[in-house]
Amino acid sequence: MSKAETFSSRWGMMLAMLSMAVGTGNIWRFPRIVATNDGGTFLIPWFIFLLLWSIPLLMIEFTLGKSMRAGPIDAFGKLIGSRFRWMGLWVAFTATAIMFYYSVVTGWCLRFLIASVTGEIPDAVPGTFWGAFEGSGQAVGTHLIMVAAAVALVYHGVRGIERVARILLPALIVLLIVLVIRAVTLPDAHRGLNFLFTVNWSDLANAELWLQALTQNAWDTGAGWGLVLVYAIYARAREDTTLNAALLGFGNNSISLLAGILVLTTIFSIQPDAATDIVGAGNNGLTFIWVPQLFAHIPAGNVFMAVFFLALLFAAFTSLVSLVELATRVLVDRRIPRRRAVLFVGGAGMLFGLPSALSPAFFNNQDAVWGIGLLLSGLFFTFAVLKYGARRFRIDFMSGGDSDLRMGRWWRYLVGFVFLEAIVLLLWWLSQTLSSEGWMQSLNPLSEWSLGTVLLQWGVLLVLFIWWNRRADRGKII
């Protein structure tokens, strides 16, 4: 691998990885999930799963990417045999399917940044601007612009990604700190902090709380997405993997906490009576309907609103770039020249993002199907390590002289535990969905959100991927 194809330094790589991990999951999903799951009580399982889900998976991805120097499909093949490449294809496809609607979200951030600068929001009736924009031609336009921008960046290779991350990530952190300082100095901001950090110990017995804590960790750290694996391909030859993975997990969750403090102190300071409505309005409702209303009540609110949407745009865009890079890498591994692969991914992203840009129902469907698909991706990663042998994996790939954090014998128990977590979580989710909605409703494959639609889309693709794997093993297709 030439120097131009590797990150220039450890810190350049870490900035690129952190900018990948920090996305809308941190800034809009985390505060909402904390608020709807009992505030401070949620933070305890959330921290535990940082240690027992996110960081082990990040370590696996980091190590696989650096050791195999290949995208998810070939990394799985090299580690546990070519007949398991369909698992890597699942990981890659899940992230790519998320890319198809994530560019739409990034486009929304762009439109709201423009609207906050031009003064189009907030309008008198909450949600009017959002209602007119969602699913409109403008949403299509901003989606296309964001895909084109991400493609332009990835087209210039990993050094281009690093250069932009070196600017956008520090800028994002500075913007967030400015907003947090403003938020905690608002009158009665302490009410938000009380809510965010008050623990009701008896609620820790609630299984739903633990499920939400784990899925939030999967969402905001990017563990199990395959993105860290792809960036680690471009790590320098003697790069550490274990300490970097831990640093990434802690850094990412530090930014989530900043966002939580920002949003919840603002809500509880400005509209404490509407706090339940606000956090119950969903990701889009909170960010695109209520945030403009909240900022309207602050002196110089338009400025802070523009700063908020600029930070959100930076976070979303750098994550979109990593999703485009992952899909590109998969094609590069199939011997397609990089620049042609980037353009192909861009074209596909523009085309397959259109339904999500035009239809909120389709967007919600895809968000649910592939969001949960990440659990299966995490399961496949841990399966691969267990199949290879957790101890062997540690000795062969994690314990070299370059490693800054030595893994002990406990590594095998940790991987086994993460594998069990994924299985228990999937089974629990299946049983919950079936029991809460009934068999007939749950299994309807045409519903916007149902177990049926998830299983149908997963099933069709898994069959196709396994079929491809068998044909490819026989040398009939690449």
Added chain:
Amino acid sequence: MTDQATITMLLLLGAVWGGFLFLLGYALRREAHKKSEQQRD
């Protein structure tokens, strides 16, 4: 803020932000050590 919320806040921010700063400091030291080793070689 209530006492309980203050203590929880200090513990959680200490664990997450403190954990991040501790790991960052350790990574900086390791990187400096590796660089000096490389220069010696």
